[in-house]
Amino acid sequence: xxxxxxxxxxxxPGFPESEKDSTTIPALxxxxxxxxxxxxxxNITVISFQFPFSNxxxxxxxxxxxxxxxxxxxxxxxxxxxxxxxxxEKIHQKYPITILHSFWIGECSFIxxxxxxxYDIPHVVTVMGQDAISRNNLYVKKLRxxxxxxxxxxxxxxxxxxxxxxLNSVIIPWGLDTxxxxxxxxxxxxxxxxxxxxxxxxxxxxxxxIAQLAKKYPNLKVEIIGNGKKQKELSILISKLQLxxxxxxxxxxxxxxxxxxxxxxxxxLHTSTYESYGYIFAEALYSGMxxxxxxxxxxEKNKHWNICKSSEDMILACDILLSNLDQEKKRTLIxxxxxxxxxxxKLYNA
Numbered sequence: 001x002x003x004x005x006x007x008x009x010x011x012x013p014g015f016p017e018s019e020k021d022s023t024t025i026p027a028l029x030x031x032x033x034x035x036x037x038x039x040x041x042x043n044i045t046v047i048s049f050q051f052p053f054s055n056x057x058x059x060x061x062x063x064x065x066x067x068x069x070x071x072x073x074x075x076x077x078x079x080x081x082x083x084x085x086x087x088x089e090k091i092h093q094k095y096p097i098t099i100l101h102s103f104w105i106g107e108c109s110f111i112x113x114x115x116x117x118x119y120d121i122p123h124v125v126t127v128m129g130q131d132a133i134s135r136n137n138l139y140v141k142k143l144r145x146x147x148x149x150x151x152x153x154x155x156x157x158x159x160x161x162x163x164x165x166x167l168n169s170v171i172i173p174w175g176l177d178t179x180x181x182x183x184x185x186x187x188x189x190x191x192x193x194x195x196x197x198x199x200x201x202x203x204x205x206x207x208x209x210i211a212q213l214a215k216k217y218p219n220l221k222v223e224i225i226g227n228g229k230k231q232k233e234l235s236i237l238i239s240k241l242q243l244x245x246x247x248x249x250x251x252x253x254x255x256x257x258x259x260x261x262x263x264x265x266x267x268x269l270h271t272s273t274y275e276s277y278g279y280i281f282a283e284a285l286y287s288g289m290x291x292x293x294x295x296x297x298x299x300e301k302n303k304h305w306n307i308c309k310s311s312e313d314m315i316l317a318c319d320i321l322l323s324n325l326d327q328e329k330k331r332t333l334i335x336x337x338x339x340x341x342x343x344x345x346k347l348y349n350a
Contacts, residue, residue, distance in 0.1 A: 006098040007043040008035065008348075009088065011108035015065055017052035022255035024051070027174040027279045028103065034177070034341045036062045043095055047087060049080055049107055077107070084111045097121050099348045105131040110139050113148060124347060126151040127169065129276045130200070132161040140165050149347055153277035154298045172344060173298060175337030176282050180256070182263045184288045184329045189265040190220050190322060192289070194258060194280050195272065197228030197249075202271040205311050207234060209269065211241045212315050217322055222247045223265075225258055262287035267321055269314065272296055288329030292317045304332060 010032065016024045036044060044063035050070040057066045066087060070080040088111070091097065101124045102112035109125045116123035125148050131137055132152070143150065150169040152158040158169050191210065195201045203224060210222050224234075224247065231249065238247050253261075262268075268284040268291045275281075275297030282298070284291055291305045292314050301307045306317035 004096050005041065005043055006039075007045070007091075007095050008099045008101065009091070009097050010044070010046045011049070011084070011100065011102040011112050012046065013049050013104060013106065013108060014051035015046055015048035015067070016060060017054070018058070019060060023252060025103075026255055027277070030175065030177045030337055031340055031344075032063065033061055034175070034337045035344075038341055038345075042098075045091060047084060049084060081107060081111055085114065088115045092119055092121075099124065101126070101344075101348075104128045105137060105139050105143065107139070109148070110142055113142050113146060116148065117146075122348065123148040124151060124344070125149070126172075127153070127157065127161055127276065130274065132157060132276060133164055133274065135164075137165075140167065143167065149350070151344075151347070154275075156295070156297060156299070157276040170343075170347060172340060172347070173335045174277055174279055174282070175335045175340035176286055176333065177337050178286060178333065180259065181286060182256075182260050184331070185264045187264060187266045187326055187329075188221065189223055189261060190217070191222045191267045191269050191318065192261065192265040193222075193224040193226075193269055193271075194262075195226050195270070197224075197226050197230040197234060199230065200272055200274050201226075201228075202273050203230060203234050204237065205271040205314075206269055207237050207241065207243065207247065209271070209311055209314050209318065210247055211243060213318055213322070214243060214246055216319065220246050220322075223250055223261065224248070225250050225253055225261065227252045259283065259287065262289060265289055266326065267292060267318060269318060270294075270296075271311075271314070275299075282334055285332040285334060288331055290321050292321070298334070 014024055046065045048067045050072050052067045053071050054067045055069050068080050068083050070076050100112045100116050100121050102109040103126050105127055112123050150167055151172050152161055152169040153173055158171050161167050161169055193206050197203055214220055268289050270293040278297030293299050295307050299307055308314045
């Protein structure tokens with residue numbers, strides 16, 4: 001009997017539109033590259049439901065990407081689902097699927113679970129973010145009492161999913177590709193913020209913390225990297241508090257540029273009220289930074305990480321760090337990409 005080539009299918013709401021796109025789900029990019037490099041002989045197909053806004057399949061780092069062009073439009077939702085189902089069935093007939101791996105508990109896991117049941121294909125679902133806490137996530141029901149293997153990204157994340165959704169999970173953190181990090185440099189930025197400018201990231205608190213610190217450190221240099229719905233509101237607040245000379249909103253930057261800035265920064269101030277993992281935490285530690293954050297995602301108190309319960313705690317933690325003379329910066333690697341790959345391969349083959 002002829003042995004078929006293993007075929008891994010990954011289902012995701014969005015995916016980089018080209019190999020030049022470094023900002024779309026960096027953790028997923030790192031993971032899939034490691035799968036491709038480690039298993040050059042297997043077939044890999046990525047099906048992206050909403051983004052890129054294109055109907056043309058393309059090659060990304062040696063794997064085929066099929067965009068369904070949903071464009072985040074509600075009126076196209078059922079059309080996209082039907083297209084995804086037909087695409088998967090057609091692929092399975094020609095190149096039998098070995099593993100289905102869906103990202104987020106949502107439309108991808110919903111379609112993935114249907115195909116998994118129909119063709120008896122192992123299904124892995126990685127819970128990526130607020131899908132663990134959303135009260136209106138109806139897709140959870142499709143996974144309860146199923147054979148799907150659920151993955152969360154941190155202990156905090158796993159506990160939240162169990163508490164909110166009564167779903168058990170395996171914890172597999174995201175790993176870093178350390179080869180892309182620039183050399184550590186002398187600090188030019190005192191405090192850095194990185195992340196989408198939305199309500200969860202809580203940049204209003206970030207800016208008010210900086211306002212308090214600026215009273216003692218009038219020459220602070222602070223940057224916030226990211227864009228989002230709150231950008232105009234935050235810009236107005238910065239001006240109102242007379243912090244335009246201290247805080248710069250850089251907008252979204254290529255990942256290479258973000259890592260460059262991190263290599264030149266002392267403190268990552270992260271005021272987010274929720275994280276499933278916090279990829280930026282791992283990047284900051286490997287960039288030799290100190291972190292000031294709440295107990296979210298992979299947060300863990302150590303000599304480089306201050307866990308805070310309030311803005312007042314964050315002000316105090318930043319004050320202490322700013323008052324200390326810069327010492328030699330050292331990298332901390334908490335989870336290499338090789339371990340992420342190894343953990344998932346064990347799960348695929350379990």
